Amino acid sequence: MTDILMIGPYPAWDMEDLEAKYRTHKLWEATDKDALLTGKADAIRAIATRGELGASAALMARLPKLEIVCCYGVGTDAIDLGHARANGIRVTNTPDVLTEDVADIGIGLLLAVARNIPQADAYVRNGSWTKGNMQLVTRVCGKKLGIVGMGRVGAAVAKRAAAFDCAISYYDINRRGDLPYAYVGDLVDLARDSEFLIVTLAGGESTKNIINASVLEALGPDGILVNISRGSTVDETALLAALESKTIKGAGLDVFWNEPAIDERFLKLGNVVLQPHHASGTVETRKAMGKLVRDNLDAHFSGQALLTPVV
Numbered sequence: 001m002t003d004i005l006m007i008g009p010y011p012a013w014d015m016e017d018l019e020a021k022y023r024t025h026k027l028w029e030a031t032d033k034d035a036l037l038t039g040k041a042d043a044i045r046a047i048a049t050r051g052e053l054g055a056s057a058a059l060m061a062r063l064p065k066l067e068i069v070c071c072y073g074v075g076t077d078a079i080d081l082g083h084a085r086a087n088g089i090r091v092t093n094t095p096d097v098l099t100e101d102v103a104d105i106g107i108g109l110l111l112a113v114a115r116n117i118p119q120a121d122a123y124v125r126n127g128s129w130t131k132g133n134m135q136l137v138t139r140v141c142g143k144k145l146g147i148v149g150m151g152r153v154g155a156a157v158a159k160r161a162a163a164f165d166c167a168i169s170y171y172d173i174n175r176r177g178d179l180p181y182a183y184v185g186d187l188v189d190l191a192r193d194s195e196f197l198i199v200t201l202a203g204g205e206s207t208k209n210i211i212n213a214s215v216l217e218a219l220g221p222d223g224i225l226v227n228i229s230r231g232s233t234v235d236e237t238a239l240l241a242a243l244e245s246k247t248i249k250g251a252g253l254d255v256f257w258n259e260p261a262i263d264e265r266f267l268k269l270g271n272v273v274l275q276p277h278h279a280s281g282t283v284e285t286r287k288a289m290g291k292l293v294r295d296n297l298d299a300h301f302s303g304q305a306l307l308t309p310v311v
Contacts, residue, residue, distance in 0.1 A: 002301055003040060005063070007049040010072060014290035018048065022297070037062050046070065046297060051093075052259070052277070054078020060089060068300045070293045073280075074098060075230060076310050077203035084311045091311035092296040096152060097288035098280035103156035105279040106198050106228045107164075109252025112273045113224050114138040114196070119270070138224075138249070141165050146194030148187065148211070149201035149229065150176055157198055157228075169193065187211075191218035196226065203230030213238035216248055223248045228279050231257040240265050243272055254279045 001023040008028050009015065018024055025044065030036040037059075044063045047055050051073025057080040060066055068090040069079055076093050084091050112118060116137045123134050145166040147154045158168050158181055169182040171190045176183070184190040187210065191197055197219055201207045211225070211234040219225060225248060227234050236257045242248045250271035256262040259277055266272055280286065296307050 002045055003043040004046040004048055004297070005037075005040070005044045007047065007053045007055065010048070010050075010290055010293075011286055013287060014072075014294065017290075017294055018297075021294075022046075024048075041065075046300070048072070048293060048297070049079070051075040052078060054080075056080055057083035060084065060087070068092070068297070070296050071310075072289055072293050075203050077230065077232070081311055089311070090300065090306060090309060092293075092306055092308050093310050094289040094292045095308055097292060098285045099152045099156050101282050101285045102153050102200075102228050102279040103160055105254060105275065106153070106157045106200065106226055107160045109226045109228070109254065109273055109275065110196055110198065110224060111140055113226070113250040113252045113271070114140050118273055138222075140196075143167070143195045144169070144193060146170065146184070146190040146197045147181075148172075148190070148197060148199045148233075149207075150179065150181070151200065151202070153228065154198075154200040155179060157200060166196075188214050188218045191215045191223070192220070194219065195222060196224045198226040199229045199233055201229045201233050203232045207233045209233070209235040209238075211235060211239070213242070216242040219248050221246055221249060224250050224252070226252040228254045231255040231259055236263060243269050246271075 003023045005025050005027060025036060025040050027033055041063055042065055045065050045067050047069040049055050049069060049071055051071055055069045060083055066089055071079060071093045074093050074095050076091060079091055081091060120134060123129055141164045143166055145161045145168050147157055147170040150170040150172045154170060161168055169184050169190055171184050171187045199211060216238055243251060252273045254275040255277050266274060292308060299306055
């Protein structure tokens with residue numbers, strides 16, 4: 001059997017299949033991780049990881065027989081792709097299969113913040129409704145929506161927002177000629193002209209803190225920010241200041257800079273809706289993600305073309 005290193009656990013249905021086909025070494029269970037890596041260094045030919053766990057250059061360098069890193073998730077910013085390329089190590093991820101669920105949560109978070117859905121639930125549960133009607137909230141339909149990053153998820157968010165009759169504009173490195181939405185080449189200009197801003201960018205150094213104080217100030221006191229991309233894309237110091245000072249109206253966040261140990265100031269804010277990086281967390285999508293990881297592993301070790309190569 002082929003030896004693979006697993007950085008963190010997968011759902012039971014994936015673990016059962018992997019353990020039936022491969023000799024799995026579970027790094028997260030090892031009491032002495034260094035000893036595990038040293039003892040199995042000459043046997044391990046693959047790494048199965050998750051987007052937030054990644055695979056560092058230091059880890060890959062310890063495995064001289066490593067051929068492939070398969071990522072359960074789209075984001076590969078925690079995988080040292082430069083090291084992989086330089087050493088002939090293949091890398092795969094799981095795009096497309098999670099696009100629709102992530103886009104759903106983008107719209108869901110927008111609705112939750114604008115319509116105060118969590119507060120409305122609490123209003124009923126704590127008996128406040130018996131004392132009077134709840135305060136008025138913000139409409140979503142017909143508003144101006146800016147999308148930061150018009151890739152797979154951004155396009156899926158736009159499709160959903162169009163059903164709400166939103167006027168859609170977007171910022172990206174390049175204009176997309178295949179889409180009817182308005183392209184804005186400056187992010188501050190996009191924020192200034194938007195009532196809602198949904199971030200769907202990939203992570204990495206090129207997008208780190210791209211949503212900064214200037215963007216938030218341009219979004220303004222009636223603006224809502226939604227982040228379903230990576231925590232690294234938003235300057236959290238600037239965001240917390242904007243939420244606390246009401247520079248923006250509110251935010252819906254699925255991702256954070258230091259997740260899961262997020263800044264505790266978020267927990268005290270009433271104008272933010274928080275999600276535990278769970279946008280793709282449906283049974284259907286997680287099964288499809290796991291299958292794609294397993295299919296890429298199977299393809300590699302049977303000499304077939306990889307289904308979703310990154311490197």
